[in-house]
Amino acid sequence: MLRVIGNEDTMAKLQFVDFGGMVRTVEAAVGSTAMEAAIKNGIPGIEAECGGACACATCHVYVDDAWQTAVGAPTAMEEDMLDFAYDVRPNSRLSCQIKITDQLDGVILHTPERQA
Amino acid sequence: MTPTISTDALIVGAGPVGLFAVFELGLLDIKTHLVDILPKIGGQCAELYPEKPIYDIPGFPSVTGQGLIDNLLKQIEPFHPEFHLSEMVASVESIGSAEAPLFRVITDAGTVFETKTLVIAAGGGSFQPKKPPIPGIETYEEKSVFYAVRRMEDLRDRDVLIVGGGDSALDWTLNLQKVARRVTLMHRRDEFRAAPHSVEQMRALVAGDQMDLRIGQVTGLGGEGGRLSRAICRGNDGSEFEIVCDAMLPFFGLTMKLGPIADWGLALDENLVPVDTEKFETSTPGIFAIGDINTYPGKLKLILSGFHEGALAAQKVFRYINPDKRLTFQYTTSSSSLQKKLGVSGT
Incomplete structure (x- = not known):
C-alpha cells in the first residue's frame, strides 16, 4: 500500500475582518469549511456551538461585497437556520456551510458584533 | 405538594452519555431517575442534529443522532429509568456526609429528589432561549419581553409583537391572536419554517385584518x-x-448555557x-460529572469518552450505595446474573 506522507491538501487564504475592522488571515484546506478554519485559528466572533451541523447559527458571517458571487447564496436549510441569527443581511451566510474552493482563495468574511 | 422522590442515583441530562450511564448503573443494580430541560430525550443528538450521521461511535460506521438515541433507549429498557422532562435542576443541597453523601435536589417544576449520588451529564449545559442582542433588552425582560409564555392571561388585551419564523413563533401568534388586543408577527423574510398549516392560518388572519405581519428585524x-411602548x-x-x-x-431558538450548575458549590x-x-467525581464527594460538561488533562469531547466515564463513575456510585x-x-x-438483569438468556 502506498502511503501519502505529509499534508498535500491545496490551501486557500481566508481573511476574517472583525467588527472593529481588524483583519486576520488564515489558511484553509480546499474542501474544508470557513468555520473550521476560523475555529482552528481561534478567530474571535465565530462560536460554532453545534460543531458544524447547520443547527445553531453561531458561525454567522457577512460575505464581503466583492466575493458575494463567488461564495454564492445560502441553501434553503441554511436560510431557515439564519432565522436564528441576529442582524441578518443580504450577504449573510453561516460559515460552516461555506466550502473552500480554489476560487475562494483570498475571500473576505466579516464577523458580526455578536453571535446571537 | 408532590412527595419527595428517593433514589440512589439522579442523572442530570438525558443525552447519550446520561442514557448510557443508566445502563452501567443498571448492571450494578442501581436505579436511576433522569432530569432534562428539553421536552424530549436525547440532548444535543436529538435537538441539534437528529438527522446528521455520526461516524465515530465504536461499532457503528455511521449512525444518526436520533438513531443513536433510539438504540440507547432500547439498550436501557431493562432498567426502567424514570424521566423527568421539561424540568431543570434548580438547586442542589448536600444533606449527607462525605462518606455517606445525600443530596436534596429541587427542579424548577418543584420536583424534589433525595438522592445518594448525583451524576451530571449535562453536555454544554442547559438549552435556554436565545436572547437577541438588541441594545437594552435586559431592562424589559420579564415585564415586557418574554422568551416563553407561562400564562396566556398575562398577555390579554396587550399589543403583542412576536418575532421569528418557526413553529414557536407561529403557534404563539395563532394562540395569542385570540386574547391579545393586537398581534404583530415580524420575521426577516416572507418565508416561514413553521408548519405550512400554521402559516396558512396566519396568512388568513392577516388577510382578514385580524393581525399584522411585518417583514424586517427589530x-x-x-x-x-x-415597560415597552414600541419596537424600532x-x-x-x-x-x-x-x-x-x-x-x-422573541423566538430565536435555543442556545446552551451552563445555567444553575454554576451555583451548586462545585469547583x-x-x-x-x-x-x-x-x-x-467532582470536588464534592457523591457528585460526578461525565461527558462534555467535565474537564481533566487530555479530555476529548467525544460521545465515546462520555460512555467510558459513565462506566467508571458507576463503580464509585456503587461503593457509596x-x-x-x-x-x-x-x-x-x-x-x-448480568444477562438476567438484561432480560436475555445466555447460551
Whole structure:
C-alpha cells in the first residue's frame, strides 16, 4: 500500500475582518469549511456551538461585497437556520456551510458584533 | 405538594452519555431517575442534529443522532429509568456526609429528589432561549419581553409583537391572536419554517385584518421603567419604522448555557466541571460529572469518552450505595446474573 506522507491538501487564504475592522488571515484546506478554519485559528466572533451541523447559527458571517458571487447564496436549510441569527443581511451566510474552493482563495468574511 | 422522590442515583441530562450511564448503573443494580430541560430525550443528538450521521461511535460506521438515541433507549429498557422532562435542576443541597453523601435536589417544576449520588451529564449545559442582542433588552425582560409564555392571561388585551419564523413563533401568534388586543408577527423574510398549516392560518388572519405581519428585524426598543411602548425596526430595504407594542416575544431558538450548575458549590474551570480520571467525581464527594460538561488533562469531547466515564463513575456510585458489598467485575457476554438483569438468556 502506498502511503501519502505529509499534508498535500491545496490551501486557500481566508481573511476574517472583525467588527472593529481588524483583519486576520488564515489558511484553509480546499474542501474544508470557513468555520473550521476560523475555529482552528481561534478567530474571535465565530462560536460554532453545534460543531458544524447547520443547527445553531453561531458561525454567522457577512460575505464581503466583492466575493458575494463567488461564495454564492445560502441553501434553503441554511436560510431557515439564519432565522436564528441576529442582524441578518443580504450577504449573510453561516460559515460552516461555506466550502473552500480554489476560487475562494483570498475571500473576505466579516464577523458580526455578536453571535446571537 | 408532590412527595419527595428517593433514589440512589439522579442523572442530570438525558443525552447519550446520561442514557448510557443508566445502563452501567443498571448492571450494578442501581436505579436511576433522569432530569432534562428539553421536552424530549436525547440532548444535543436529538435537538441539534437528529438527522446528521455520526461516524465515530465504536461499532457503528455511521449512525444518526436520533438513531443513536433510539438504540440507547432500547439498550436501557431493562432498567426502567424514570424521566423527568421539561424540568431543570434548580438547586442542589448536600444533606449527607462525605462518606455517606445525600443530596436534596429541587427542579424548577418543584420536583424534589433525595438522592445518594448525583451524576451530571449535562453536555454544554442547559438549552435556554436565545436572547437577541438588541441594545437594552435586559431592562424589559420579564415585564415586557418574554422568551416563553407561562400564562396566556398575562398577555390579554396587550399589543403583542412576536418575532421569528418557526413553529414557536407561529403557534404563539395563532394562540395569542385570540386574547391579545393586537398581534404583530415580524420575521426577516416572507418565508416561514413553521408548519405550512400554521402559516396558512396566519396568512388568513392577516388577510382578514385580524393581525399584522411585518417583514424586517427589530433593532431597538423604546419604553420606560421596563415597560415597552414600541419596537424600532428595519425593513429589508433599509427603511426604519416603529411598531407600537407593550409586549414582545422573541423566538430565536435555543442556545446552551451552563445555567444553575454554576451555583451548586462545585469547583469550576471555565464553565466546565473538573473531575478525577479514576471515578469522574467532582470536588464534592457523591457528585460526578461525565461527558462534555467535565474537564481533566487530555479530555476529548467525544460521545465515546462520555460512555467510558459513565462506566467508571458507576463503580464509585456503587461503593457509596453499598459500602459493605464487594463489587465483582463481570462481562455481559458470560455473566448469567448480568444477562438476567438484561432480560436475555445466555447460551
